[in-house]
Amino acid sequence: MKGVLLVNLGSPESPTPKDVKPYLDEFLMDKYVIDVPFLLRALLVRGIILQTRPKKSAAAYAKIWWDEGSPLVVISKRMHAKVKQLVDVPVSLAMRYGNPSLLSGLQELHDKGVNEVLLFPLYPQHAMASTTTILELAEDLRKKHFPEMKFTIVPAFYNKPDYIKNLADSIKCHLEGFDYDHLLFSYHGIPERHIRKTDITKSHCKIDGSCCSTPSPAHEFCYRHQCYETTKQVVKLLGIPEGKYSQTFQSRLAGDKWLTPYTDVEVNKMPEKGIKKLAVVTPAFVSDCLETLEEIAMEANHEFKAHGGEEFLAIPCLNDSDDWCKTVSNWITNWSNASSTVKVDSEKMNA
Numbered sequence: 001m002k003g004v005l006l007v008n009l010g011s012p013e014s015p016t017p018k019d020v021k022p023y024l025d026e027f028l029m030d031k032y033v034i035d036v037p038f039l040l041r042a043l044l045v046r047g048i049i050l051q052t053r054p055k056k057s058a059a060a061y062a063k064i065w066w067d068e069g070s071p072l073v074v075i076s077k078r079m080h081a082k083v084k085q086l087v088d089v090p091v092s093l094a095m096r097y098g099n100p101s102l103l104s105g106l107q108e109l110h111d112k113g114v115n116e117v118l119l120f121p122l123y124p125q126h127a128m129a130s131t132t133t134i135l136e137l138a139e140d141l142r143k144k145h146f147p148e149m150k151f152t153i154v155p156a157f158y159n160k161p162d163y164i165k166n167l168a169d170s171i172k173c174h175l176e177g178f179d180y181d182h183l184l185f186s187y188h189g190i191p192e193r194h195i196r197k198t199d200i201t202k203s204h205c206k207i208d209g210s211c212c213s214t215p216s217p218a219h220e221f222c223y224r225h226q227c228y229e230t231t232k233q234v235v236k237l238l239g240i241p242e243g244k245y246s247q248t249f250q251s252r253l254a255g256d257k258w259l260t261p262y263t264d265v266e267v268n269k270m271p272e273k274g275i276k277k278l279a280v281v282t283p284a285f286v287s288d289c290l291e292t293l294e295e296i297a298m299e300a301n302h303e304f305k306a307h308g309g310e311e312f313l314a315i316p317c318l319n320d321s322d323d324w325c326k327t328v329s330n331w332i333t334n335w336s337n338a339s340s341t342v343k344v345d346s347e348k349m350n351a
């Protein structure tokens, strides 16, 4: 019997340093997130980052926390509830870090008799720090607890026509009545090293002006290419002219060189370039979260105005919108009706 596991990133249990610390420990001790040898990672994370960051992050979480809990988890649950109503197979929800855990999600499906699972990472673009880590943990749990289960993986959907249409429609709807000077596409950043590591050709990704627009098999896993592609396809559909939009990367940690240009740096420069009314969309996330609600809608908004900007619009993520839930349900239904389950055919997902 077939079933689906939707997987998002996850949040702490509460916006307090006591709960943020174990969440950050699980997150940052992940070898796909801080990809250095264990001892160095433990020294960096436990010896340095966890000494101060839980307090700072808890204060940020406190600013965006809802009565029902973390926005990311609450929104994921709402989306899950809607999708469940639209499909004929069991659908469970899990988080890579925190709760509901991947183990509990797989157990729930197993208890319903599911032995063929569609693993659905809720990330439009592929990154080892988001997608690979889900797939690896799921595989470990499968081997240990559910050896009879078979997995099918939903690939990154950064360029799937119905996802692009949902995103473009949502942007258009939110921009109505906002006479914007500029639309910024701000994606979660990753260290440049991660791009090189996921380059399956081991030679294509130079992280320069042309590699991401030069066709290559590397693009199947290149986060940077996939971000550019999402932006390109959305602006094409919306007819936004060159110069009226740009793309940046946010949420970097100190240390490594992360993908550039950086959102905070660029946003602060915009008012002096004549951009007074700015709209920001965050397509690396399908659910609003700390990075969109605090870093963009609060911090970037504040900094933009402090640097001379006048109006700022943070466009919400797709969240549990009916159109997005329908798209997800259609992909699930196309998979569950297909006879072969070995590999999801990305074209079929958009049939």
Ligand SMILES: C=CC1=C(C)c2cc3[nH]c(cc4nc(cc5[nH]c(cc1n2)c(C)c5CCC(=O)O)C(CCC(=O)O)=C4C)c(C)c3C=C
Residues within 6 Å of the ligand: 009, 010, 011, 012, 024, 027, 032, 033, 034, 053, 057, 070, 072, 123, 127, 129, 130, 188, 189, 190, 191, 251, 253, 284, 285, 288, 289, 290, 291
């Ligand atoms: C698009 C998906 C994500 C990628 C890729 C990603 C990479 C990445 N993240 C960190 C460090 C942190 N990220 C944090 C929060 C956070 N990250 C994502 C998504 C991706 N991260 C989301 C959805 C969230 C919000 C979670 C929520 O509960 O709302 C945090 C925690 C908050 C903080 O202290 O800033 C950290 C830390 C790294 C190092 C990384 C790639 C190497």
Ligand SMILES: [Fe+2]
Residues within 6 Å of the ligand: 188, 251
């Ligand atoms: Fe992150």
Ligand SMILES: [Fe+2]
Residues within 6 Å of the ligand: 204, 205, 206, 207, 208, 210, 211, 212, 213, 222, 224, 225
């Ligand atoms: Fe590239």
